[in-house]
Amino acid sequence: IIVQKINTAVFKRGITSDFVVVTDHLTNEGWEVPRAVPTEAGAVDFVDQEGSLWRAMTFVESDGDKPLNSESPDLYTRYGGLLAAMHASLAKLDHEPHSIDHFHDTPYIAQHFIDFADKLPDAETKAMADVLLDAYATLELPEDTENQLIHADPKTDNMLFRSGEPFTYIDWDTLMEGTIWVDIGDMLRSVVEDSVLHGEPLPLAKLQHFSEGYRCVAMPDVSPEQFQEWVIAATQRIAVELGMRYLVDIVDGRDYWSYDETQYPTRYDYCAQRAATQITIYNSLSQLLAPGDAHV
Numbered sequence: 001i002i003v004q005k006i007n008t009a010v011f012k013r014g015i016t017s018d019f020v021v022v023t024d025h026l027t028n029e030g031w032e033v034p035r036a037v038p039t040e041a042g043a044v045d046f047v048d049q050e051g052s053l054w055r056a057m058t059f060v061e062s063d064g065d066k067p068l069n070s071e072s073p074d075l076y077t078r079y080g081g082l083l084a085a086m087h088a089s090l091a092k093l094d095h096e097p098h099s100i101d102h103f104h105d106t107p108y109i110a111q112h113f114i115d116f117a118d119k120l121p122d123a124e125t126k127a128m129a130d131v132l133l134d135a136y137a138t139l140e141l142p143e144d145t146e147n148q149l150i151h152a153d154p155k156t157d158n159m160l161f162r163s164g165e166p167f168t169y170i171d172w173d174t175l176m177e178g179t180i181w182v183d184i185g186d187m188l189r190s191v192v193e194d195s196v197l198h199g200e201p202l203p204l205a206k207l208q209h210f211s212e213g214y215r216c217v218a219m220p221d222v223s224p225e226q227f228q229e230w231v232i233a234a235t236q237r238i239a240v241e242l243g244m245r246y247l248v249d250i251v252d253g254r255d256y257w258s259y260d261e262t263q264y265p266t267r268y269d270y271c272a273q274r275a276a277t278q279i280t281i282y283n284s285l286s287q288l289l290a291p292g293d294a295h296v
Contacts, residue, residue, distance in 0.1 A: 002034065002057050002058075002059050004054065004055055004057065005052055005053070005054055006045070008052075008053050012100075013045065014097075015097070015098050015173050015175070016053075018095070018175050019036060019057075019173070020044055022095070022097075022149070022172055023035050025093045026089055029092070031086075032167065033170070034057040034058050034059070035058045036055065037057055060168065062162055063162055063164070065161075067165075071206075073208070073209045074209060075164075076205075076213065077210070077212060077213035078165060079213065080214035080217070081213040081216065082169075083154055083184070084218040085217055087180050087183070088217070093149055095149065097175045099152075099176040100176070103174065104176065104178055104182045104238075106136075106237060106240075109245060110244060112244075113247070116247075116251050117129040117247075120247060120250065121250065125247055125250065125272055128247060128275050129244075129247055132240050135236070135279075135282050136237075136244075139240065141181050141233055145179045145180060148178075148180070149175060149176070149177060150179070151174065151175065151183055152175065152176045152178065153174040153186065154169060155186070158171045181233075181234035182234075182238070184214065184234045185235045185237050187210075188231065188235040189242070192207075192235060192239075192285065193277065196284065197277065202284055202285070204288075211228045212224055214227075214231075232285050235281075236281070236282045236285050239279075239282045244275075246271040246272075246274045247275045249267070250267065250268055250271045250272065257270065
């Protein structure tokens with residue numbers, strides 16, 4: 001059994017009932033996922049004497065660590081296929097979750113960003129704001145993609161592995177309605193960022209394998225080239241969204257992001273550097289879409 005304290009500063013109490021609904025549904029779909037363990041009174045969560053919110057869930061046996069070949073491009077084919085299969089299962093569930101307000105709501109975030117861009121403190125951050133707004137205006141994804149339930153944080157740290165193979169997802173507290181491109185972009189943005197931060201070349205093979213793994217399960221009638229373009233655009237869109245959020249955090253007073261004060265002298269330094277990293281991700285991926293360049 002896993003007993004978990006829920007961060008109510010971020011999550012609404014209703015996420016526990018969402019967890020029950022989604023894990024019941026996925027279990028019926030054949031997935032092995034954690035299940036809620038009720039209190040003796042039959043409740044799915046519990047508020048202690050200090051007002052903290054707790055819940056319990058079953059423990060799913062797994063390898064405990066990522067496989068030794070976790071950086072292998074071939075493994076990203078399985079990542080893509082696993083996410084596509086999860087999306088197919090979630091698309092069958094009709095449920096309105098208690099989502100974090102405007103989480104990955106890119107149009108809302110962009111409008112909110114416009115309202116704050118003029119308040120940025122210097123020429124450097126204002127120049128980054130202009131880059132992000134121009135980038136947002138040019139990104140295009142399929143307009144006919146319907147909203148459905150998505151994980152909204154499908155990074156590899158939220159996968160479980162057995163015998164080196166990913167087989168399920170955990171951490172459903174970010175469950176939300178959105179398009180598949182949010183999950184695709186969110187996962188791959190973190191992969192690209194790891195390379196950018198370490199000064200390594202873009203992980204082209206990983207992007208290609210993930211894209212093809214997802215496409216073969218979910219959209220076999222779309223050409224690999226077209227689907228790869230959408231995957232890249234989805235990754236860029238999340239990078240732009242995050243860049244906007246980091247810059248807004250400099251001026252709106254909410255202090256959404258925590259940071260290591262031993263590495264960054266001020267919140268400004270942290271947010272400005274993180275925003276610049278997202279712009280680097282966007283620009284690096286744009287090179288893959290330049291006319292005359294080969295696809296990933």
